[in-house]
Amino acid sequence: MxxxxxxxxxxxxxxxxxxxxxxxxxxxxxxxxxxxxxxxxxxxxxxxxxxxxxxxxxxxxxxxxxxxxxxxxxxxxxxLAAADGTLNALQQAFQDHHGLQCGFCTPGFLMLATWMLERPQKITEASLREVMSSNLCRCTGYQGILDAVRAAARRLGRWDDAGAISTPA
Incomplete structure (x- = not known):
């Protein structure tokens, strides 16, 4: 070949x-x-x-x-992490908000969320759910994943509360 x-x-x-x-x-x-x-x-x-x-x-x-x-x-x-191994804000949010279970889907979700956080548009609840729904989690850890991305977006000043929809507690 x-x-x-x-x-x-x-x-x-x-x-x-x-x-x-x-x-x-x-x-x-x-x-x-x-x-x-x-x-x-x-x-x-x-x-x-x-x-x-x-x-x-x-x-x-x-x-x-x-x-x-x-x-x-x-x-x-x-x-994604710093050269010394320090987690970036998104990785830390995944850890803090239990955004992973078995971890198999985590790299794909982190890269997709990184793209969202780096776009010029702020993230709304609707855009978060739409974009993140393109990846699958076999453990059904979606709520933790959404919570983590939402928290990272807020920490980085990328969250738009004006587009909020009600979410379960």
Whole structure:
């Protein structure tokens, strides 16, 4: 099988890999870059466990080939914490608000929420629920996940209380 040289940046580090054209980005990150935080769940783009940011947009890394990200900037779960291991505000909120149970879906949810927090629009309850509903949690930990993202958005000044809807206590 022919291999292709692909160069991209992952979490600020340049990676140059030789991969088969059929290798997914998830496989490339895990097997060629040694970044195993990106989880592969359904392999059909449904669950969102493999979500990473490609050029600051959320992508299901099981649906894109590694050769397609040539020249791109990719961020994975490994790139969220500070170099000394200090959790960022979102990661800390996930810990504080029990936003994870088994942890399998957590990397995808964190990357999707990171994208939300970095967009220019403030987050409303409606936008939070709409965006986060695209990922699946097999443990049904949705309330903790929503609470965590809401708390991080408030802490970072990204929450819009004007768009609030009533939520159960």
């Amino acid at each position: 022919s291999r292709h040289r692909t160069t991209f940046t992952v979490n600020g580090q340049t990676q140059c890999v030789e991969i088969e054209a059929r290798r997914t980005l998830a496989e490339t990150l895990r097997e060629n870059c040694g970044l195993t935080g990106t989880h592969v769940g359904c392999e059909h783009g449904v669950c969102g466990a493999c979500t990473v940011l490609v050029d600051d947009a959320p992508m299901r890394s099981c649906l894109i080939f590694g050769v397609q990200v040539d020249g791109a900037a990719i961020r994975t779960i490994e790139g």
